[in-house]
Amino acid sequence: MTIDLRSDTVTRPTRGMLKAMMEAATGDDVYGEDPTVNRLQDLLAERFGHEAGLFCPSGTMANQIAINVHVSPGDEVICHRLSHVYNYEGGGIARNSGASVRLVDTPLGTMPSDVIRAEVNPADSHFARTGLVCVEDTVNKGGGAVQDLKVLSEASTTCRGMGMPFHLDGARAWNALRETGEDWTRYGRMFDSISLCLSKGMGTPAGSVLLGSKDFIAEAHRSRKVMGGGMRQVGILAAAGLYAVEHHFDRLAEDHDRARRIGALLAGHDAVERVAPVDTNIVIAQLVRGRQASECVEALTEQGILCSAFGPDRVRWVTHLDFDEEALEQVLAALRDWH
Ligand SMILES: *Cc1c(COP(=O)(O)O)cnc(C)c1O
Secondary structure, eight states: OOEEOSOTTOOOOOHHHHHHHHTOOOOOGGGTOOHHHHHHHHHHHHHTTOSEEEEESOHHHHHHHHHHHHOOTTOEEEEETTOHHHHSSTTHHHHHHOOEEEEEOOGGGOOOHHHHHHHSOOSOTTSOOEEEEEEESSBTTTTSBOOOHHHHHHHHHHHHHTTOOEEEEETTHHHHHHHHOOOHHHHHTTOSEEEEESSSTTOOSSOEEEEEOHHHHHHHHHHHHHTTOOOSSTHHHHHHHHHHHHHTSTTHHHHHHHHHHHHHHHHTOTTEEEEOOOSSSEEEEEEOTTOOHHHHHHHHHHTTEEOEEOSTTEEEEEOOTTOOHHHHHHHHHHHHHOO
16 A cells, blocks of 8 residues: 655545544534534634634635735735745735735744844835734744744744734644644734644644634635635534544654654665754655655655655655554665665
């Protein structure tokens, strides 16, 4: 059987999750009448210290809605050069919200408060109005790096002091929280809005939840409608989310442990120059000069193991719910054999 480590989005719903989906009470969510969607939105809002939540089809849409509500056309959004909102959302910041981007380039996707202070434009008509600061945790292109809580907290204080909204792309915030053990509510309160993916490490077929104040979520409803993201009896998906929050959060530690064991083996491999620190479930290896990522991907594919070329000389592996101890042994053996 193929072992797929291209992404943590490739997982299939488990039996327990499918059962929860089958039994979900549903209603028309565009009318706000799906009891299971409402339960998921309320649960996550409460756990993360926010007033309200909104179920969205994807993490991209949840981020794009947040940006759309926070900014006006012509505004500038501060985000990181490595960020998903900038790299992988189809230029949505400009296309959906008419905003431009101010890129920050710090190590591993961090957003220190002195950088924020330096990048926010002064209130002068020559400059674009800075409308939002975005941060990502964990940092996908940063090898699943976990943001330092103190740095986040200082960034939050700085943004609040400047009256600047602070958005978290928390597609993998679950992995960060599992690793740090930080209280969800304390963590959540640092941000004005949060998008959380349920279809990555949490293992549901689809869905993200956007969190924020009551007023913010009321506006987010309109944005979601405009983007075509209003869905009907999606309690079946929300039930998968509720199931995942209960059953799949603690086990993320297993994904992190397996990723570390892959990282440790790669760190000693002849073809590998360096492995990015493995904080969570993503392993990124920089190959030695002259080695191509595509060769590595092809060699492993022949052994029934899928991973991704992450640039010409970098390879990425992502561990997840459908990757167990036996599969890990196969991957470690294949990597030992690869020369
Ligand atoms: C996956 C991901 C998203 C959202 O992706 P969708 O595929 O649209 O759900 C957003 N941010 C980060 C950092 C991600 O890894």
